[in-house]
Amino acid sequence: MKFIKLFKEKIDDREQYAGIGDIYLNKNKKMKPEFLNFENDFKEYNIKYKEKIVFNNNSGFIIIKNPNSLKYFSPSVRGCIDIEGNLYLELHNYNVHDEILDELDKLGLINYIDYWYDKIPTEYITVQRYADENLILVGESHIGIKRSYEAFEVFLNRAKEKNPNLNFKNELIDREEELRKVK
Numbered sequence: 001m002k003f004i005k006l007f008k009e010k011i012d013d014r015e016q017y018a019g020i021g022d023i024y025l026n027k028n029k030k031m032k033p034e035f036l037n038f039e040n041d042f043k044e045y046n047i048k049y050k051e052k053i054v055f056n057n058n059s060g061f062i063i064i065k066n067p068n069s070l071k072y073f074s075p076s077v078r079g080c081i082d083i084e085g086n087l088y089l090e091l092h093n094y095n096v097h098d099e100i101l102d103e104l105d106k107l108g109l110i111n112y113i114d115y116w117y118d119k120i121p122t123e124y125i126t127v128q129r130y131a132d133e134n135l136i137l138v139g140e141s142h143i144g145i146k147r148s149y150e151a152f153e154v155f156l157n158r159a160k161e162k163n164p165n166l167n168f169k170n171e172l173i174d175r176e177e178e179l180r181k182v183k
Helices: 002-006 020-027 038-050 097-106 140-145 149-162 175-182
Strands: 008-011 014-017 052-056 062-065 078-082 087-090 124-129 135-138 167-172
Touching (some): 052 097, 062 097, 078 097, 087 097, 087 124, 097 124, 124 140, 124 149, 149 167
Parallel strands (some): 135 167
Antiparallel strands (some): 078 087, 078 124
16 A cells, blocks of 8 residues: 555546556656656747747757747746847746857857946846746846946837837846746
């Protein structure tokens, strides 16, 4: 009886026995669950046919230019807006702004600026999706120069023109508030 209890799983509030052999192989890492990355694979499949991918390292780090919708994007994803108003967003929330900027610089899409977070923006601003909403806010990296709301406004207005289906707000993201929203 102990053996059976070890492998009992609760699914949709009913008790059901899972395949004991599969569970053993999964726990001993001899077999991956069939749908291990299903959610991410599904997002990537849909993005591939609906959006412009500018970077994909084939390990989950994907950057999309001017997305039509945030439907398949993870909550709290980061990105940047260039001087022309192009919005670049990561698909999954894996990377920090600096890594995104570095990849965009390698692609020639922006010019990386050392200590960009301490300077009034002239080339790009960093942004972040608020939780899982259709809202893009100024990235928290700009907290040291938050007095530059006019400079942010120029980037945000241009991004609104190129991305009319998305909402932009000239406000620094509040990570603590956002984390409460996501939970």
